[in-house]
Amino acid sequence: MSSGPYQSWGRIDFGPQIGMRFDQRLSPLPEVETGKSILPYGNGRSYGDSCLNTGGVLIDCRHLDRFISFDPESGVLRCEAGVLLADILDMAVPRGWFLPVSPGTRLVTVGGAIANDVHGKNHHRAGTFGCHVRSFELLRSNGERLLCSPAENTEYFQATIGGLGLTGLVTWAEIQLRPVANAYIDQEVIRFHNLTEFFRLSEDSDEKFEYTVAWIDCLAKDVSLGRGLFMRGNHAPEIARTEPKAPRDGPSIPIAPPLSLVNQLSLRAFNALYYHKQRGDDDNRQVHYRPFFYPLDAIGNWNRIYGPKGFYQYQCVLPMEGGEAGMTEILRKIAAAGMGSFLAVLKIFGDKPSPGLMSFPRSGVTLALDFSNSGGKVLSLLDQLDGITSAHGGAVYPAKDARMSAELFRQAYPRLAEFSKYVDPAFSSSFWRRVEGPASQDSG
């Protein structure tokens, strides 16, 4: 048993967690009390209960973090599953290589990136993280070590990518990095005034830009509904003028304040300021990759600003067909409730398929935003959002979720039955027990 407390990023209380350290990839899985399930735990950046195992045991892989090999000619990296994406960047960028796919934080482990099949601003081009995984070793509770790749143990490969850590423990993985000339991004930021403009900008940009994403002001209503800033960028072919300095991380939030600092007033002020922060409608510049990809990593433990009760994040994807209407409906609901967050992120996913059976990203439009945990009020809003997502044939992202119904999960992940065959009988999670139950028990 070792160092806790284990939490997920949303800081909602799911009960005490027990962890056991696993830091030698050749070791067998730790022995646990009979009847207790196990779940790999990385850096705890999933927002809800998918990385927690209340009543069971977490296999703490944070120190399973050694590089194994790297070929600077081909960009193929093999490393243990607890290596952080940040460590990969620190090692690889000076040698001209970059992550093939970057989520919104670099503080996730490789194992977590696989288990959640994470995506980034280049989904329309590169697909998910899983698309760039060449192989990995899966340690099963019966002691078997399966080498999984698109060609070998294919079913386990597909089930483990996006498999929420339930198919066994990934000890190491081999991923294909992508070449870059330097650490900089040529970035453009364009203001847009409503949702229709967002869709038009996206369509124009996805051809010419590897990275596209939009921030929207989810408190804006009526004609301004869906206004925001569209960010797009490419890896800089060369560094402009003098090399800009690499940014330093800012302060860390040392403790959780007794109350959430995120409320209607602070939100409205922040969102309006952010929307108007640049003078013109366009702003072009070269920036370091860190502020471009990971703006929130600069504030350590930013999740604490939501106070002791934590927060929910909601991320859904709606198919393109009817997507604009669906998003309009969702944004109206959020604006009317006045409960949105600092960061509502909007992005068009492309149609590159992931190898993962349970992968969340799929062709369509995705929205992600935080909600302070104000109890019943926010839960009922989220249920209403689920209703809209479900009616449009969309899906909610398990890595962000702490409350979706079993019914919605089943509907959104049609390959669930196939996936279940590869779930390791000794593995489970709080999330899995919540959504795996009979659909009829949940009202959604």
Add this chain to the structure above:
Amino acid sequence: MKNIVIFGAYSAIAEATARHLAPSGGRFFLVGRDSGKLDQVAADLKVRGATETHVFASDLAVPAGVLASIEALYGTFDTVDVALLAHGTLPDQKACEADAGQTLAAFEINGLSHIGLLTLLAERFETQGTGTIAVITSVSGDRGRQSNYVYGAAKRAVSTFLDGLRHRLAATSVQVIDIRPGFVDTPMTAAFDKGPLWASPDKVGADIARAIEKGRTVVYTPWFWRYIMLIIRNVPAFVFHKTKL
């Protein structure tokens, strides 16, 4: 290009320190008991920038292991720029109290092996006139406490040895660094409940790498332990003996 030797190379603190040293290149000679674990650390350091890695499996708890590893080291490198001594175990204090054999074994691996290695290294470093000898001791050597004095006494012996060695080598440019970590969250301390005073190996490793670069003498890591130990050393015995420390 620096030649770096690390004894106890897969201990959490040593590994973290090496990760901070590797990006500037360097040839590493890694000593520890288990060659499989040494190979894993070597591969990791190679990816992080080490230009060369050598591993030598040896049990430093016996004098023959100390001699063999120094012999192998100088069979590989002509000179050594940085020597980091990071091996050791956390003995079970209660078991040591009941068994002199265990007490002596704890002294062997946490004190005598260091003194043996340092004796052999000192001669080489004195001749070459430059380089850094860094040794991980412990804050527990600063004052004997009922809960941990076997370990503390072994570490204190090493600290005093380092004082003398530093004195002896003062006329050369050899740096002798005594690193005293406080509570570090490693496999060695897995059985303890962790509180706010606990530091990560990465934080401690960064401090050690910086101390090696800057050539410090006595380093408390994290820094606040210097002040905690200042207080603990100065608490009068009649008060101290009432505590459970």
